Amino acid sequence: MNDINITAYGATDFVGRSSFLLHDRDHNILLDCGLQLVPKQMSIAPKGVDNIAHKVDSVLLSHAHIDHSGYMPALSKHGFKGNYYMTHPTKEIVYKLWLDHLKIEGRRHWSESDLDKVFRRIKTTEYEKPFKVADGITARLINAGHVLGAAQILIDWEGTLILYTADINDRITPMFDGYDLPDEKIDVLLIESTNGDRYVPERSKIDVGLRLMAKQITDEKNKMLLPSFAVGRSQETLITLALDDDLNDVPIYIDGMINHMNMVTEHFLSDKWVSKRFLSQLKEAGLYSPFEKQNFIPVPSISNRTHNSRKYISKNEEGSIIVTTSGMLEGGPIHTYLELCGTNPNNVLGFTGYQVEGTTGRDIYDGNKNITLQTSYGQPKKINLKAKVMKFPYSGHSSVDGLKAVMEKSGANEIFLIHGDKRNQVYILNFVKDIAKPKILKEAVPTKLVSL
Ligand SMILES: [Zn+2]
The missing domain is CATH 3.60.15.10 (Ribonuclease Z/Hydroxyacylglutathione hydrolase-like)
Incomplete structure (x- = not known):
């Protein structure tokens, strides 16, 4: 047998x-x-x-x-x-x-x-x-x-x-x-x-909410931070934003490993790997890649300049969106952005993915405002989070x-x-x-x- x-x-x-x-x-x-x-x-x-x-x-x-x-x-x-x-x-x-x-x-x-x-x-x-x-x-x-x-x-x-x-x-x-x-x-x-x-809502419904909020927040010259998983969710979030013409003039900064994953995604934009519907949406929008939009700005990852770039992005007067890692706020550039713009009550921190228990992301998601960040200097820093927290229930x-x-x-x-x-x-x-x-x-x- x-x-x-x-x-x-x-x-x-x-x-x-x-x-x-x-x-x-x-x-x-x-x-x-x-x-x-x-x-x-x-x-x-x-x-x-x-x-x-x-x-x-x-x-x-x-x-x-x-x-x-x-x-x-x-x-x-x-x-x-x-x-x-x-x-x-x-x-x-x-x-x-x-x-x-x-x-x-x-x-x-x-x-x-x-x-x-x-x-x-x-x-x-x-x-x-x-x-x-x-x-x-x-x-x-x-x-x-x-x-x-x-x-x-x-x-x-x-x-x-x-x-x-x-x-x-x-x-x-x-x-x-x-x-x-x-x-x-x-x-x-x-x-x-x-x-x-x-419950997993239809994507299109969550997308409408994300786009409307992105428009409103940036019209008021505030920052919208969107921590996202480098593989998958960040590309999806960026595509949702790319295909909304109302956001064409809004600077969308992309920081961390997401930039590399966007490049990988560009190699596979064929019907072997993505849906025909998505490819025709891109065609209609006149785009070869969703990440080539004029308002998409990769943040350079050259160590001595990166911090200055992040500081500029966080402190300037423009309304903007920042899509960055890590998705559960366990580390990565999102900590620098939270340090720089998380204490401003006009800014928004938008969750785009599930937050596992025990992560900093889950802590904030559940309402904790006193959070410890890992700064770019490697030192932990406590802040009182004042930015509004929004939840986009993607799965x-x-x-x-x-x-x-x-x-x-x-x-x-x-x-x-x-x-x-x-x-x-x-x-x-x-x-x-x-x-x-x-x-x-x-x-x-x-x-x-x-x-x-
Ligand atoms: Zn998986």
């Missing part, structure tokens, strides 16, 4: 260190290998992956976010000798995120030379093109609608179809028209559960209706909820109970999926 099993090394009933091993007697395929980011502390590696790295045939990466990719460079150190498969955009994005991780945490998990080894063994692929990952096993990457290059992974394991959704979004977002689904009937579905009882993850639709259409007999906290998973279990009875995996315990 040969069974296909799954062992989770993270992201079971929580978000972080996504890493799942599919294995039978003869094969081992690893889906994602991420780190768990813990606010104000060092990241946590997926527990147990080091011991199995040597026997893994192939590693497949769904998308670049560090909670899915961050531990991957450690695998070769622990004996992994196979290839890493991902989409072209993911390769471009993840390399930058890995370099950034080295800057933040140093060589705790892996070094520059490990990074070189990984990079040489990455095989890139397009959506919807099956490729071999081991004898008798093929994989296909399917658009996830989450961030540029993000994929669901469909595995054909000697005729058994296993769909790992990773992070999916059902909503129409500036660059994507939601996720795609395979036509085939799926046997086993591993589905994310980030949003349970959290990169599917609504609960979208999750139910995947379960229904997949036809899967076995469904597992992954990548979500318990409260959301309980909500989903109840919400889908008329069509499915998903289970929740236990960490580091092999669970049988099917008998071959």
